[in-house]
Amino acid sequence: MESYEAVCILNAGEQDAEIRITVFYEDRDPVGPYCFSVAARRTRHLRFNDFTDPQAIPRGTAFASVIESNVPVVVQHTRLDSRQEANALLSTMAFPAS
Amino acid sequence: MESYEAVCILNAGEQDAEIRITVFYEDRDPVGPYCFSVAARRTRHLRFNDFTDPQAIPRGTAFASVIESNVPVVVQHTRLDSRQEANALLSTMAFPAS
């Protein structure tokens, strides 16, 4: 298994969600938005490694993200760290900003 | 140990809790409600693998859940990933929706 960072987005509502993700770095300007949709009453996994537009996220670079949605969604962030023999999984709920 | 996802529900109040869980998928309609009760002043573990009514949750499928209760409860979600030699445990508190 390869290391990855991912978000799982739950749209429990009746309206499709338009998601805009902005990625922040330590030493250069933020990049984005990366745009996705999550259909009504669906969940969707997004892996940051798969992001390509407007540009790929460099591997091995620390980053943070802000996730905006036009409708209420719930976001869980997961990281799989496979640099060691035993993978480490960590997960946090996204911090809700009003 | 088998991989599993579970929720631990704490009902610290004096009234029994009627719990309704709806499971959301990536590419099909949500299923539910799965109904459980948690007695007053009790805690209860529920494993998603054990859910059967209205239908079992397919193994190896990504899903998310919304948990509704008629009284205030606290929900902790835990996942044991045993695909590797060393199990990984992750846990998050459920996001409270008003």
Added chain:
Amino acid sequence: MESYEAVCILNAGEQDAEIRITVFYEDRDPVGPYCFSVAARRTRHLRFNDFTDPQAIPRGTAFASVIESNVPVVVQHTRLDSRQEANALLSTMAFPAS
């Protein structure tokens, strides 16, 4: 290392905190309060395995806890699962109840 569950309590304020912990079980009445103090401007770790008064917590039993304080504190819950070769650590912030 032995498996354990612990809470780390931070009292960042200027007044000592009187902490009351009630432990909830799946199939019997809650037990408590277990009483502790956390001095002003101090942090304190409490291991549930060390609780003795009013009664010890049975090993291998699922439980949940409610933590009350007379002043604002921050609580982090940690579990070390050493049943396997590689220990698993999980941690969540306590859910704040008003």
Added chain:
Amino acid sequence: MESYEAVCILNAGEQDAEIRITVFYEDRDPVGPYCFSVAARRTRHLRFNDFTDPQAIPRGTAFASVIESNVPVVVQHTRLDSRQEANALLSTMAFPAS
């Protein structure tokens, strides 16, 4: 890999953040503030092991921290425990105090 505790701070706003961290111990007075800045629209990792001013944090000592900022930021706390063969990662979002 060496064990460490770190915080990742995201400043998604347009104004630089002045960060003040106070470290709390179990049996002595808190130490701080440790002062850092996080530029506007940047993220920054801080390892507690690197803190030197006003004083280093003793290794192997339990501590907690309060993080203050002059502008809104998001803080994720991560701990890597390398005392065992398989590293354990744990992460929690900082608890927001008003």
